[in-house]
Amino acid sequence: MMIEHFFQCPYCWEEISMLLDPSLEKTAYVEDCEICCNPIHLVYGFEDQNLTHFEALDPEGDF
Numbered sequence: 001m002m003i004e005h006f007f008q009c010p011y012c013w014e015e016i017s018m019l020l021d022p023s024l025e026k027t028a029y030v031e032d033c034e035i036c037c038n039p040i041h042l043v044y045g046f047e048d049q050n051l052t053h054f055e056a057l058d059p060e061g062d063f
């Protein structure tokens, strides 16, 4: 079962949602924003099905 998580895109600052897999303890991948289509670097982790860590970053790492 996937969990829907809402957050702000680091490019366009629109609120978007992604489906996260709570069976993963820690994962990182790149997914395009559904609004502006820029690639967002997602890093997240779950513990006992609870989201304990979530980051949505510009993959260029240039804030």
Ligand SMILES: [Zn+2]
Residues within 6 Å of the ligand: 009, 010, 011, 012, 013, 014, 033, 034, 035, 036, 037, 038
């Ligand atoms: Zn965006």
